Amino acid sequence: RAKAAGGARTWFFDDALRTELSGQAALEDALRAGLVAGELVLHYQPVVSLQTGGTRGFEALVRWHRSGHGLVPPDEFIPVAERSDLVCDLGRWVMAQAAGQLARWRADGTVDEDVHVAVNLSGRHLAETTLVADVAEVLATSGLPPHLLVLEATETVVLDGPAMLPNLHAVRDLGVRLSLDDYGTGYTSIEQFRTLPLDALKIDRSFIVADAPQDVALVGLMVHAAHTFGLVVVAEGVERPEQVELLRGLGCDLVQGYLFSRPVPAGEVPALLRRTVVV
């Protein structure tokens, strides 16, 4: 491609590419060092029951307190981590951290005994041979009942990697639960709900924010399909009270979004749980 561009432009593209690649490598090195140095933190966003208004669980979302850069959101460093095994180190750290945190909240009575924690795993880690051992170790170390650990995989990741299916079955056999994240953005046919080892479906935010009648109808279809296969339905990105009304009417089970709380540091969770949520 550089050749086709010809002449002086070849230099332009090569330089741009080189700068881009060395920038990514530098970011990857900084992230690896940051993970070791304890610069990563998890924030927790409540998952709320549409029936009771109670907090049924939390999603753990990673952030990077990068020295000199402030708080870096995951979209800016997960793609770089995914270029190498670093994303597996990250996944192990996130799982251990989240499971340990929930175990402590259970021990000190901060949360009810059926409250879960969900973590996001990258496709690369889900396909990794160490995945099952990684999950087993996190369960053993934290002592967390397996069903309270939820692993989220994005729809596109699950579809792109049929090779990871045995892994998904194996971790589910450990008793952890699996949730299909960002649902509706990929092309999962409803028929696949039968074969994928899933417990929950998270409808992508883009369907929740849209108010067009077609989108509402689509969400209704997703809820119906998910329930047909015994899956719990979570709607993400709920920001307005009207969306709660709509989702309740469509039979959605759980909701998550800024309306209830932004993701917060672990220290703010006890105060969050003392609030009364009206749904």
Ligand code: C2E
């Ligand atoms: P996700 O798993 O779909 O997480 C939901 C994202 O939506 C989070 O962004 C959350 O802060 C945001 N969100 C929640 N409620 C609302 C709302 O009402 N309105 C709006 N506009 N946004 C809302 P965040 O924390 O920036 O994470 C972005 C993505 O990064 C996540 O999407 C997930 O795919 C990935 N990610 C986060 N943590 C991890 C991790 O530990 N490991 C991996 N591999 N990926 C992660």
Ligand code: MG
């Ligand atoms: Mg998620």
Ligand code: MG
């Ligand atoms: Mg999502």
Ligand code: MG
């Ligand atoms: Mg997402």
